Amino acid sequence: xxxxxLDVEQVEAANTAFYEAxxxxxxxxxxxxxxxxxxxxxxxxxxxxxxxxxxxCVHPGWPVLTGRGEVLRxxxxxxxxxxxxxxxxxxxxxxxxxxxxxxxxxxNILSGGPAPDGGEELGPLVGQLVVATNTFRRTPAGWxxxxxxxxxxLAETEDEDGEDTxx
Amino acid sequence: xxxxxLDVEQVEAANTAFYEAxxxxxxxxxxxxxxxxxxxxxxxxxxxxxxxxxxxCVHPGWPVLTGRGEVLRxxxxxxxxxxxxxxxxxxxxxxxxxxxxxxxxxxNILSGGPAPDGGEELGPLVGQLVVATNTFRRTPAGWxxxxxxxxxxLAETEDEDGEDTxx
Numbered sequence: 606x607x608x609x610x611l612d613v614e615q616v617e618a619a620n621t622a623f624y625e626a627x628x629x630x631x632x633x634x635x636x637x638x639x640x641x642x643x644x645x646x647x648x649x650x651x652x653x654x655x656x657x658x659x660x661x662c663v664h665p666g667w668p669v670l671t672g673r674g675e676v677l678r679x680x681x682x683x684x685x686x687x688x689x690x691x692x693x694x695x696x697x698x699x700x701x702x703x704x705x706x707x708x709x710x711x712x713n714i715l716s717g718g719p720a721p722d723g724g725e726e727l728g729p730l731v732g733q734l735v736v737a738t739n740t741f742r743r744t745p746a747g748w749x750x751x752x753x754x755x756x757x758x759l760a761e762t763e764d765e766d767g768e769d770t771x772x
Numbered sequence: 773x774x775x776x777x778l779d780v781e782q783v784e785a786a787n788t789a790f791y792e793a794x795x796x797x798x799x800x801x802x803x804x805x806x807x808x809x810x811x812x813x814x815x816x817x818x819x820x821x822x823x824x825x826x827x828x829c830v831h832p833g834w835p836v837l838t839g840r841g842e843v844l845r846x847x848x849x850x851x852x853x854x855x856x857x858x859x860x861x862x863x864x865x866x867x868x869x870x871x872x873x874x875x876x877x878x879x880n881i882l883s884g885g886p887a888p889d890g891g892e893e894l895g896p897l898v899g900q901l902v903v904a905t906n907t908f909r910r911t912p913a914g915w916x917x918x919x920x921x922x923x924x925x926l927a928e929t930e931d932e933d934g935e936d937t938x939x
Contacts, residue, residue: 609822645869655776655868661876661905666926669876669903671865698838700918701822702812702909705872707919709828709836736836738828738921740907742869751867752874754905756923759833 613699616706616741619748620699623739624692624712630684636677640751644744658742663754665735688727690716704743705751711736712755734758780866783873783908786915787866790906791859791879797851803844807918811911825909830921832902856894857883871910872918878903879922901925 619638626634642649642658662676663669664683670676693713700707712735718728740752786805793801809816809825829843830836831850837843860880867874879902885895907919 607821609820609824612822653776654774655780656865657776657867657869659865659867661865661867661874663876663903663905663921663923666924667903668925669863669865669878669905671876696836698823698826698828698836700824700826700828702824702918703871705870705907705909707828707907709830709838709919711836736830736834738830738836738905738907738919740872740874740905740919742872751869752876752905752907754830754921754923756830756921757833757926758835759924 609701612701612706616699616701616708616748617697619741620697620708620710620739621694623750624694627680628691630687630690632677632681632684635680638750639673639676640742640744640749641673644746644749645742658751660750661752661754663756665733665755665757686718687716688719689730690714706741706743706748708739708741709737710739711758776868779868779873783866783868783875783915784864786908787864787875787877787906788861790917791861794847795858797854797857799844799848799851802847805917806840806843807909807911807916808840811913811916812909825918827917828919828921830923832900832922832924853885855884855886856897857881873908873910873915875906875908876904877906878925 623638639660640658645658647653647657660673660676661669661671670679695711697710714733714735715730717730720726720728735755736758737755739750741748742751790805806827807825812825814820814824827840827843828836828838837846862878862880864877881900881902882897884897887893887895902922903925904922906917908915909918
């Protein structure tokens with residue numbers, strides 16, 4: 606297999622593994638998928654004017670979160686409020702250019718929070734149609750997430766004449 | 773000025789200029805800001821398994837658009853339905869790693885469509901709070917957009933205890 610094929614396979618595997626870590630509620634594993642400046646050989650004690658490797662994350666409907674502190678805290682918060690989550694990924698597209706990879710995909714999400722009465726049962730399950738753009742960076746430890754941006758799809762994707770603008 | 777500072781300034785200028793081209797409704801200029809595989813020295817007649825430099829775009833509430841054809845058609849459509857648009861960018865953050873740059877920003881948008889009666893007046897102006905993640909790639913012709921993902925902010929960004937999860 607040649608190098609471009611291999612890159613695409615590795616990036617797609619990293620993307621899938623990231624969502625699996627979310628499904629498992631494995632905070633440690635989720636944290637490991639996020640890039641650190643030291644993954645890039647950037648000295649973290651020095652203030653880098655280019656903020657190389659500084660991560661950002663947008664959850665559906667949320668403002669931008671910047672830096673590992675904010676981003677990882679958001680995942681801890683989401684995990685604390687989610688008892689069950691499953692991602693069915695469709696329309697996965699990978700574009701690799703040098704040491705950066707862009708993945709776009711549709712996250713068909715099924716999730717449920719803790720039962721309202723604190724009992725054994727799950728809260729009501731909710732389905733969500735979300736699209737994501739994930740930017741990965743090649744590191745000695747594999748492909749790591751530099752940015753995740755997810756947003757709700759509010760409009761019909763199919764239309765007879767294919768000309769309608771979503772709102 | 774050292775190289776990282778210069779990169780950040782150039783990326784920020786490219787990001788600003790892209791939004792100005794949108795404000796001006798200048799379709800040609802908007803098109804020029806989008807990366808082509810040939811900007812990266814990729815032969816477009818050869819099928820590249822890594823789809824290097826293949827662009828993607830998500831407008832607020834829309835599904836993912838992939839490739840220059842779909843992306844540029846969406847801008848033509850939006851421009852045809854928008855008589856007036858202004859972007860007030862805030863919270864601009866740039867992270868440059870090698871030849872790739874990530875820009876996150878808040879797009880405070882004010883826009884209006886054509887008058888409903890086809891008259892001289894603007895349609896009603898609408899304000900929108902949108903956050904964007906823009907991925908730029910360094911090319912011999914300057915920094916070009918590889919990906920744009922914009923999404924509506926549906927929740928409060930400030931909260932007294934800073935602990936609330938947006939929906």
